[in-house]
Amino acid sequence: MKIQDLTKLAVIVFIVGILVYDVYAYIQGGQGGTVSYLIITDWSRNYPACTLFVGFVMGHLFWPLRPKPCAKCGHLKEGK
Numbered sequence: 001m002k003i004q005d006l007t008k009l010a011v012i013v014f015i016v017g018i019l020v021y022d023v024y025a026y027i028q029g030g031q032g033g034t035v036s037y038l039i040i041t042d043w044s045r046n047y048p049a050c051t052l053f054v055g056f057v058m059g060h061l062f063w064p065l066r067p068k069p070c071a072k073c074g075h076l077k078e079g080k
Contacts, residue, residue, distance in 0.1 A: 018035060025033040043050040069075065 022034045022036060025035065031037050039050070039054070
């Protein structure tokens, strides 16, 4: 398995795990027990740097990457 495939799998497992836990926490303790509620209401208000960090990570993950030139012909191609 390539490292790229392992990374994709790890991210998917992490996101699904957080979502499953969030649903479980909502069922057990209501809205106040969820991960999203904790981040939005508690951390973002008490630790504004947390909001900045999350924004930085989201920008890092979703900002378009510059195309890289092909080693053989020099034409631009999308990075993978």
